[in-house]
Amino acid sequence: MFSYEKKLQYPVNIKNPNPALAKVIISQYGGPDGELGASLRYLSQRFSMPYPELKGLLTDVGVEELGHLEMIGAIVYQLTRNLSIDEIKKAGFDAYFTDHTTGVYPTAASGAPYNAFSMQVKGDVIADLHEDLAAEQKARVTYDNLLRLIDDPDVREPIKFLREREVVHYQRFGEGLRIATDKLDAKNFYAFNPSFDKHCNKR
Amino acid sequence: MNERNKLLKKLSAAQFAVWELQLYLDTHPCDQNAIELCKRHSADAEALYKEYVEKYGALNKECCSTAEWLSDPWPWDIMGGDC
Numbered sequence: 001m002f003s004y005e006k007k008l009q010y011p012v013n014i015k016n017p018n019p020a021l022a023k024v025i026i027s028q029y030g031g032p033d034g035e036l037g038a039s040l041r042y043l044s045q046r047f048s049m050p051y052p053e054l055k056g057l058l059t060d061v062g063v064e065e066l067g068h069l070e071m072i073g074a075i076v077y078q079l080t081r082n083l084s085i086d087e088i089k090k091a092g093f094d095a096y097f098t099d100h101t102t103g104v105y106p107t108a109a110s111g112a113p114y115n116a117f118s119m120q121v122k123g124d125v126i127a128d129l130h131e132d133l134a135a136e137q138k139a140r141v142t143y144d145n146l147l148r149l150i151d152d153p154d155v156r157e158p159i160k161f162l163r164e165r166e167v168v169h170y171q172r173f174g175e176g177l178r179i180a181t182d183k184l185d186a187k188n189f190y191a192f193n194p195s196f197d198k199h200c201n202k203r
Numbered sequence: 204m205n206e207r208n209k210l211l212k213k214l215s216a217a218q219f220a221v222w223e224l225q226l227y228l229d230t231h232p233c234d235q236n237a238i239e240l241c242k243r244h245s246a247d248a249e250a251l252y253k254e255y256v257e258k259y260g261a262l263n264k265e266c267c268s269t270a271e272w273l274s275d276p277w278p279w280d281i282m283g284g285d286c
Contacts, residue, residue, distance in 0.1 A: 074279035
């Protein structure tokens, strides 16, 4: 069960529309390392997570990513408001406009729509946590790349906040992996899969 | 920044502190210092939430009227209005 709070995790108030920026930032909405994939990955992986700390962590980070998806949607929405057709053409926003007008659609900046092939739920605690660590780093790089392209401080501030969250989540997932391996056979972490071979879990 | 935005920012900062500590506690559930710190920030966030709701209306559907729920601004709107 989820309960909605009618506010963003971090404020987004962009004074100047800029469709050229919307075109690249949309990647964090529906791109391969975006917030939609992130929330779907963690909220799906948690069902097969074996330990309470990991069930809690995956739930919390997954929920926070939904909040980040909302922030990215707000950024794209505000960057594309009150546009004239001339502005749309000049910014190269015409291809997106043709398909989605100024609606917010989950797609990568390079044009591919959201695809669940960009994420995995392996049902194995070590494989899934490594996927999560990699995902946080890939999202961090995407935000670093975006920050190279963005000058407007109204846009930079929320993007910088989101970038920092990737670093914190990476840290927490690292600790989660340590918690998991501490509970496994120290001589062979792969002796059994605690997500599947539940009878092998030592308590 | 108008008064509403200022209060919203203070509330968000307090809620963020709580959230960050809760995330930390997922992997450090026995850290007493963090538990205490989390309680302190929770009390701050709760007080600010109450103040915000009294002045500007509820932020969640459970404790507000339909009219309040349907009223602007929505989270993606520019605070302080556009045109």
